[in-house]
Amino acid sequence: MTGKNKDWDTEFTDFVVHRSPALLRTAYLLAGGDPEAARDLLQDVLERMYPRWPRITGSPEAYARGALANTAANRWRRLSRRVRETPLAPGQLAPAVDGPEEAVVTADQIAPLLASLPPRMRAVIVLRFFDDLSERQVAEVLGCGIGTVKSQTSRGLARMREALRPDGPGAARLTTTPAGGQR
Amino acid sequence: MIDEDSLREAMRETTDGLRPPTRLAEEVIGGARARRRRRRRTGVTAVALAAALVVTGGALTTMNLTTTEVLGGEGAPAVARSWFDVPTRGDLADDRDFVGRASTTWRDELPLFLGIRAGLDEGGRGDPHLVAATTTPSGPAAIFVQRHAPPGDDESYDMLGLVAQSPEDGELHLLSVGRDEGKGQLYLFGEDDRTLIGLPGPEPLHLSTGPDIDGSTGEVTRQWEELVAEDGLILRQLPADSHAHDVVAATEVPDTLIPEELERRPPLAVLTSESRAAALDPGAAQHFLRPRSLDSNWNESLTFFYLPVASRPALTYQERLAEEEALDSPDNWRCETGENGGESCERITAAPSHPDSERELDLMDRTQRALWDSGRADLINHHSGGVFGSFLVIVRMTDGRIATIGEQWNRVQHGEAHAVVFTDDNLTEVDDFAYGGPTRPDDPVQLSVRLPDDEGWVVLSYQAALRYRTTPDGPWQAVESDRGAALLPAEAVQVEVSREGGTDVVELVR
Secondary structure, eight states: OOHHHHHHHHHHHHHHHHHHHHHHHHHHHHHOOOOHHHHHHHHHHHHHHHHHHOOSSSSSHHHHHHHHHHHHHHHHHHOOOOOOSSSGGGGGOSOOOOOSSOOOOHHHHHHHHHTOOOHHHHHHHHHHHTSSSOOHHHHHHHHHHHHHHHHHHHHHHHHHHHHHHHTTGGGGGSOOGGGGGGG | BBBBHHHHHHHHHHHHHOOOOOOOOHHHHHHHHHHHHHHHHHHHHHHHHTOOOOOOOEEOOGGGGGHHHHHOOOOOOOOOSSSSOOBBBBBTTTTTHOOOOOHHHHHHHHHHHTTOOTSSOOOHHHHHOOEEEEEEEEEEEEEEOOOOOOTOOOEEEEEEEEEEEETTSSSEEEEEEEEEEEOOEEEEEEEGGEEEEEEOOOOOOEOOEOOOOTTTTOOOEEEEEEOOOBBEEEEEETTOOOOGGHHHHHHHHOOGGOOOHHHHSSOOEEETTTHEEEEEEEGGGGGGOOOOOOGGGGGGGGGEEEEEEGOOOOOOHHHHHHHHTTTGGGEEEEEOTTSSSSSSEEEEEOOOOHHHHHHHHHHHHHHHHHHHHHTSOOOHHHEEEEEEEESEEEEOTTTSSSEEEEHHHHSSSOEEEEEESSSSSSSSSSSEEEEEEHHHHHTSSSSEEOTTOOEEEEOOOTOOEEEESTTTSSSOOOEEEEEEEEEOTOOOOOOEEETTTEEEEEEEEO
């Protein structure tokens, strides 16, 4: 092993050891609460990062978060063969008109709620509200327009709200297995 | 709506106990090295099989397609054929002067496309091979292939590039370089990028020079032709009215192209002269991709116009965003410093809910979806990204129906004005459509659509003052407008557009 490669391994190992706990949390949410899928997702992304390590400019953690979100979204694209950019099935066209009160989400509800969202929409919600990225940053990470981020955020929140209603059409989803478990 | 603070807290709480495996770093590095070994094995086998390629009259058998099937595995590159071991094709293959000049150009200008500046590590490169040299309507052209291993990367790949005359100075230049994906490669070059040259792939390639748009309905279709190679080369001169951005190639039989298939098997990239422009000035590349939309110079990122103005919700989406931004004032947050020195903050002022403004986004989505489902959007174009303008005119018609009017981009030159009429307030069903023709960013009236059932004209001239009249010499009538959008009666024949700098009168053509 060359000296350069040794430094490379040391730096990368240091990054994985110190930042993987935080990245695993993002991966867990992106995987809809499936811990095994989250570990697979994180390992997949880190393995792809390793050979590129010397050429990653800026924050490696930001790079990893972007890669996690895109890999999760693309995994959905590959698996479900749906088109990108806010495709709506006819059954999903009910107006997103809510009551005036705001629904409160609890920790035991959040994973199945996220699992009920399409992965791209889920990625937008996780990046916005867990990783605290701005709409512009989310758009840059996912390679879409700010308008798409706005509409996906709004629609994602509305759908979660709908699923939280005890008699709502999405209520049953709260008891289903996480998205990753359905693969 | 969901309480966002509780959402944040729930996500933090549910992930608090997660711990990665203790040996994750070792597993990751081990996995990455295993990937590298797989790639190298694949590469060696591919080269060995490529040597067994059979050349028959310029057409290649593709026996090495089984390479990936045999090796399989994630990350294995799709190897369809090797261009290195085939004789140079084309009528200029033996023209030593041209071949020499083209080879020098390839060697000298390739670093420009690889983003390599003098003195920096260029990585590894194999020997270039001249795949084709031929006469074209836009002058002599050559296609080269060369293997490239980027610095610090364990993955190498083959680059295919076109050397031909640039219309700008008439000299030979490297115009486009693309990674060989094993599907064939197509280039557009020459005056206005109208000469198509390329190498066939293992599957038949089909070409469409652009969408055809029905003048009365706005419905979009594409005509396709199969690209048949002659002597191993594809060469075509495209029609004078074609535009490089509208040209699409696909391997799938076009009649079967549906959104799901497009996602799985995306169209083939057709490289244009913009490749060189982007290599010379990467910052300019972002301006190539989008057609000019009506809202290019507007102040708001998402704009919703209401007609009549009285039907506007209490707060529009744009206003709600501004209100939420105001809530980010430090006065609305309480922060505490924790034991470990970190600061945690919570917003102490809840954001009010504005369901009406959420509806605007729904309307925009539904309008886009209705145009798509009814064949008024070019699905091929749709695949490549956003194709709907970021504004919407929302009209409450006299019979109670809702009409939405927006701009759909199907061609690069301009957008198209479309109206979608929904049956009721719940927007459950699309009732009708109306087509307003191309949008006109530089004209006094930028968009006009005649609504069905004599419900009137929707006209838009952003931030202009509008009046109309019902006979060419009649009196001008005032009209209520929302930032330059207005609903005129069906009898209107002219509209007067006034803005700083002058007034124009525009005929409303039925």
